[in-house]
Structures are given as structure tokens and as C-alpha cells.
Amino acid sequence: MTLWSVIGAGVAGLAVATELVARGAQVQVFDPSGPPGPHGCSWWAGGMLAPWCEYENAEEPVLRLGQQAIGWWEEHTTVTRRGTLVVANPRDLPDLRRFARRTEGFTEVIQEEITQLEPDLTAFSNGLHFPNEAHLDPRRALSDLYRGLTDKGVQFHRKPAPAGLKNAIDCRGLHAREVLHDLRGVKGEMLVIRAPDVALTRPIRLLHPRMPLYVVPRSDHVYLLGATMIESEDSGRITVRSMLELLSAAYALNPAFGEAEVLEIGVDLRPAFPDNLPRIRRLGRTIYANGLYRHGYLLAPALAQGVADLALNDTHTELVDEDRA
Amino acid sequence: MRAFYGTELPNPLMLGTAQYPSPAILEQAFRASGAGVATVSLRRESGAGQTFWSMIRDLGVLILPNTAGCHTVKEAVTTAHMAREVFGTPWIKLELIGHTDSLQPDVFGLVEAARILTEDGFQVFPYTTDDLIVGERLLAVGCEVLMPWGAPIGSGRGLNNEYALRAMRAEFPDTPLVVDAGIGLPSHAARAMELGYDAVLLNTAVARAGDPADMARAMALAIQAGQLAHRADPIEARDMASASTPVIGKAFLS
Numbered sequence: 001m002t003l004w005s006v007i008g009a010g011v012a013g014l015a016v017a018t019e020l021v022a023r024g025a026q027v028q029v030f031d032p033s034g035p036p037g038p039h040g041c042s043w044w045a046g047g048m049l050a051p052w053c054e055y056e057n058a059e060e061p062v063l064r065l066g067q068q069a070i071g072w073w074e075e076h077t078t079v080t081r082r083g084t085l086v087v088a089n090p091r092d093l094p095d096l097r098r099f100a101r102r103t104e105g106f107t108e109v110i111q112e113e114i115t116q117l118e119p120d121l122t123a124f125s126n127g128l129h130f131p132n133e134a135h136l137d138p139r140r141a142l143s144d145l146y147r148g149l150t151d152k153g154v155q156f157h158r159k160p161a162p163a164g165l166k167n168a169i170d171c172r173g174l175h176a177r178e179v180l181h182d183l184r185g186v187k188g189e190m191l192v193i194r195a196p197d198v199a200l201t202r203p204i205r206l207l208h209p210r211m212p213l214y215v216v217p218r219s220d221h222v223y224l225l226g227a228t229m230i231e232s233e234d235s236g237r238i239t240v241r242s243m244l245e246l247l248s249a250a251y252a253l254n255p256a257f258g259e260a261e262v263l264e265i266g267v268d269l270r271p272a273f274p275d276n277l278p279r280i281r282r283l284g285r286t287i288y289a290n291g292l293y294r295h296g297y298l299l300a301p302a303l304a305q306g307v308a309d310l311a312l313n314d315t316h317t318e319l320v321d322e323d324r325a
Numbered sequence: 326m327r328a329f330y331g332t333e334l335p336n337p338l339m340l341g342t343a344q345y346p347s348p349a350i351l352e353q354a355f356r357a358s359g360a361g362v363a364t365v366s367l368r369r370e371s372g373a374g375q376t377f378w379s380m381i382r383d384l385g386v387l388i389l390p391n392t393a394g395c396h397t398v399k400e401a402v403t404t405a406h407m408a409r410e411v412f413g414t415p416w417i418k419l420e421l422i423g424h425t426d427s428l429q430p431d432v433f434g435l436v437e438a439a440r441i442l443t444e445d446g447f448q449v450f451p452y453t454t455d456d457l458i459v460g461e462r463l464l465a466v467g468c469e470v471l472m473p474w475g476a477p478i479g480s481g482r483g484l485n486n487e488y489a490l491r492a493m494r495a496e497f498p499d500t501p502l503v504v505d506a507g508i509g510l511p512s513h514a515a516r517a518m519e520l521g522y523d524a525v526l527l528n529t530a531v532a533r534a535g536d537p538a539d540m541a542r543a544m545a546l547a548i549q550a551g552q553l554a555h556r557a558d559p560i561e562a563r564d565m566a567s568a569s570t571p572v573i574g575k576a577f578l579s
Contacts, residue, residue, distance in 0.1 A: 057346050058346060059346070059347075098533070101535070102535060184348075184376035184377060184380075185376070209479065231377035232377075233375055233376060272347075274347060274349040274352070274380070275347045275348075275349035275350070276346070276347035276348075276349070277347075
């Protein structure tokens with residue numbers, strides 16, 4: 001039986017390994033950094049499964065493939081299905097109308113309905129409610145996948161994959177750019193805060209002219225504030241400007257966020273191809289699966305299924321853009 | 326055609342490179358419009374957008390780096406120097422924001438920064454208001470192009486003060502003038518060209534449109550139409566009808 005070697009234990013690698021194992025394949029995983037942790041960009045993700053919201057500024061496959069993600073993740077980790085609420089400051093109402101025009105799967109809500117959904121959100125007169133969206137905790141999802149794989153006997157090697165490996169699946173994100181020359185990094189910055197005085201139960205998006213700002217609730221009044229989108233490949237530090245914008249957005253949602261404590265600051269680069277859609281490429285004996293961009297959790301299931309279709313059945317699904325086996 | 330620091334633009338559309346859904350769509354917008362100039366922001370992050378910047382270079386159009394988001398003379402001057410290193414061009418669109426909500430330029434700082442940069446050998450494209458005296462001061466410190474706003478950045482309101490833009494055109498007959506900011510629709514861009522402007526600079530109207538490539542093409546066509554119309558010497562508007570065919574003396578009136 002063929003032994004498949006998945007290289008990289010971020011959301012892409014773990015999802016691919018999980019899908020392969022689910023289809024009966026034998027798999028091992030290589031990652032010199034070890035189990036999932038802060039070294040990978042999927043550690044810092046929002047974990048929103050929000051294909052309808054994302055469709056506002058993404059191409060059609062994100063909407064279609066993203067909808068399959070919620071069910072896939074429910075088989076492997078805890079998913080919260082409470083929808084998404086999109087709100088805008090009164091001066092940005094034209095942006096809310098624009099957002100509504102560009103997507104689907106929502107109902108328009110006014111102040112009373114907003115406060116009914118989220119009692120701690122009282123400052124907004126208009127919003128959009130996307131009832132079918134969901135969210136998960138990325139760190140929990142990664143460790144659930146990891147545990148699921150080790151439980152099934154998958155070996156994790158804490159080292160780089162040996163050279164000349166047969167049947168390799170390279171899921172190293174930006175580290176694969178020496179081979180994938182059209183891959184670029186898009187900087188994202190986020191904060192994790194704890195706000196005991198704020199109770200939000202679903203991802204809230206606040207429309208903002210420069211970035212898709214969101215607050216995603218974790219457990220224990222912990223919230224993730226994300227995320228900037230900067231065409232830069234400097235992953236060094238968060239800038240004061242970005243932090244100000246993230247924190248003032250939270251403050252605008254509810255002034256009680258002013259009392260929150262800042263727990264973590266995350267900065268990383270999302271791997272992206274020019275159209276910001278993921279790709280599967282078979283070059284020689286290696287299959288490359290990469291370019292999840294800001295849709296790590298939303299599109300990893302589709303990416304994993306596409307890789308499994310190619311690896312096990314030699315079937316080309318839509319994400320395969322090159323095959324030179 | 327008035328040249329921009331000695332360069333004739335192949336196409337009078339200057340298109341921004343921010344806010345597109347993806348670099349692939351950005352490229353489609355440039356291909357569809359044939360835009361002659363790409364403006365690029367360096368302010369947002371220092372020194373590290375290499376892949377994105379090389380994508381902009383690969384568009385094969387003239388590059389006009391900008392100092393978007395700068396609020397002080399010092400910031401703007403530093404950003405301009407960085408831009409010159411990154412893109413190897415003396416061109417700089419000088420943008421110095423004075424007011425947070427309207428993004429109105431700080432024209433006092435603008436003149437000062439333009440003076441410093443011109444002395445440093447830059448060819449400055451100042452983003453300014455439609456004030457004639459500010460325009461004069463900018464020319465006095467060495468600018469050879471003026472870029473008055475149509476309306477606040479990103480507002481899509483079109484030409485807010487056509488009278489002032491017309492006055493500017495009359496006041497500076499030999500200076501290349503660009504309407505920069507505020508364009509929302511192709512009709513706005515066409516109007517600017519009908520007034521005798523030399524180019525139109527826009528970004529949001531294309532990047533945030535539902536189909537950026539189609540909107541970019543629509544803008545390019547409108548700009549071409551406006552330019553042709555201006556050169557064709559349009560008729561004057563008048564109060565009463567002026568029949569294109571004489572009526573008196575016709576043999577039969579039905």
C-alpha cells in the first residue's frame with residue numbers, strides 16, 4: 001500500500017492528511033516545527049466559516065466550496081453555528097448596502113433585531129444577519145485533527161521531509177515558494193483580548209474602508225480581533241496603526257472592550273496566488289497544495305478533497321491547475 | 326498634448342492599485358482599460374511588499390508611486406525617498422493629508438514638501454485642492470503638474486466644484502492638470518476631460534466595483550470620449566433651440 005507523506009502540519013497539511021486517512025490511505029506527516037503551534041499562520045486565524053460574507057470580495061469558488069466546509073469540520077471538531085452579524089457605523093451605510101448587493105444568504109436587520117441577536121451590540125441601527133454561517137476555534141480544530149490522526153496511527157516526524165521523497169504532498173504554505181514562484185505573502189495582524197464585560201456569541205464584522213474587521217468569540221470572554229490585509233511580506237511586528245485600527249473597531253462595537261486585557265498579538269503571512277484562490281499542482285512526484293490565503297479553514301476541506309481525488313483516484317477537480325507528473 | 330515632465334502618456338487614465346479583490350483582478354483592470362500609469366502606495370508598510378510590487382512592475386505601465394496616508398512633511402519626504410529606491414523613478418504623487426474625515430490635503434505642508442522634494446530632484450505630482458493660489462505656489466516651488474481633487478478620496482461624488490476646476494484650467498493653460506480623487510462614474514471622468522484636463526486619476530471607483538475590469542474599461546472609454554470631445558471644440562450651450570435645418574422657406578410644411 002502506498003505511503004503518502006504530507007509535508008507541513010498547518011491547517012492545509014492536517015486537513016489533507018485527515019481526508020486521505022478517511023479514504024483509507026496510509027499517511028505520515030513531516031513538520032520540523034512539530035505539532036500545530038504559533039509558528040504556523042493557521043494558528044492565528046479567525047476560524048470563521050463565512051462563505052457568504054467572504055463572497056462580498058472573493059470569487060465564486062469561495063462561496064460554493066466554502067459552504068461544504070461547515071459539514072466537513074463538524075465531523076472533526078466543535079463548530080458553532082450561530083451565523084454572522086455585519087454592522088456599519090451610520091456614516092458607512094453606503095458600504096453596508098454595497099456589501100449586501102455583492103452577496104447573498106442574509107437578512108437585513110434593524111437595531112431591535114440586532115440587540116435581540118446580540119444584547120451587547122446596541123450602537124448600530126442597521127446590519128446584515130447571515131444565519132447559516134458558523135465559526136470554530138482554530139487552535140482546537142488543529143489539535144483535534146492532530147489527535148484524530150495520531151489516534152489512527154499516523155506518524156508525525158518532527159523534521160524536514162527527506163529529499164527525493166516519493167508520493168509527497170507539500171503543504172508548507174509560504175515555505176514552498178522556491179518551487180511555487182507565483183505564491184506571495186499577504187500580511188495579517190490580529191489580537192487576542194479578554195473582555196469580561198462583553199458577551200458576544202457570534203462573529204461580528206464591522207465594515208471598514210481598508211480591512212475586513214471582525215471580532216470572533218472564543219470561550220471565557222476571549223475574543224479574537226482581526227485582521228489586517230497588507231500587501232507586504234514583512235512578518236516582523238504589528239504596527240501601531242494596525243493595532244489602533246483593530247482596537248478602535250472593538251471599542252466602536254462596544255466601549256466595554258476598552259477594559260479588555262490584551263492577551264496575544266499575532267502577525268503572519270498568508271500564502272496566496274495571484275487570484276487569491278488555492279491551487280493543487282502535481283510536479284514530478286510531489287503534489288503541492290497551497291494558497292489558502294485568508295480562507296484557511298473555509299477552503300482547507302475542498303483543498304484536501306481535491307488532493308485526495310488527485311492522489312488516490314487521479315481525478316482532476318477544479319483546484320488542480322497544473323499536472324506534470 | 327501636454328507632457329508630464331517630458332513624458333507623453335500613452336493613455337490619460339492613471340489607475341490606482343489598492344483595494345482590488347486580488348492581484349489577478351487588478352491586472353485584468355489594467356489590461357481592459359489600457360491605463361497608462363499605475364499609482365502605488367508605499368505608506369502602508371515599509372520595505373517589504375516585494376512580490377506585490379514586482380507584480381505592479383510587470384504590468385508594463387508607467388509607475389507613479391504615492392505618499393498615501395502621510396500626514397506630515399517629514400513622513401511624505403521619507404516615503405518619497407523610499408519610493409524612488411523601490412521603483413527607480415523620480416516621479417512621486419505627493420499626498421499630504423490634513424483632515425482625517427475628508428482626507429483633504431494639507432496644502433501648506435504640501436507646498437513645503439513639494440519644495441523639498443523638487444530640490445532633491447523629484448518630479449512631483451501634487452494632490453491638491455482646486456485653489457488657484459495653492460496651485461501657483463506649487464508651480465513656484467517647481468511642480469510642473471497639478472492634480473486637483475474632484476471630490477474627497479473614495480467618495481465617488483464626481484466633480485464637486487466644476488467652476489473651480491474650469492478656473493484652474495484657464496489659469497494654468499500650459500500645465501498638465503489631472504483630476505485626482507472623487508471620481509465615481511465614467512461620466513465624471515468624461516466631464517473632467519471635456520473641461521480640458523490632461524488625465525484622470527482614480528482607484529476606488531474601479532477597485533471596489535462589482536466588476537473592476539468592466540468598470541476600468543468603461544472609465545477608459547469615457548476618458549477617451551471626453552478627450553476627443555474637448556479637442557473637437559464642442560458647441561456652446563444656448564437658451565433657445567437652434568434648428569439644424571432651416572424651417573422658413575421650406576416649400577411644404579406638414
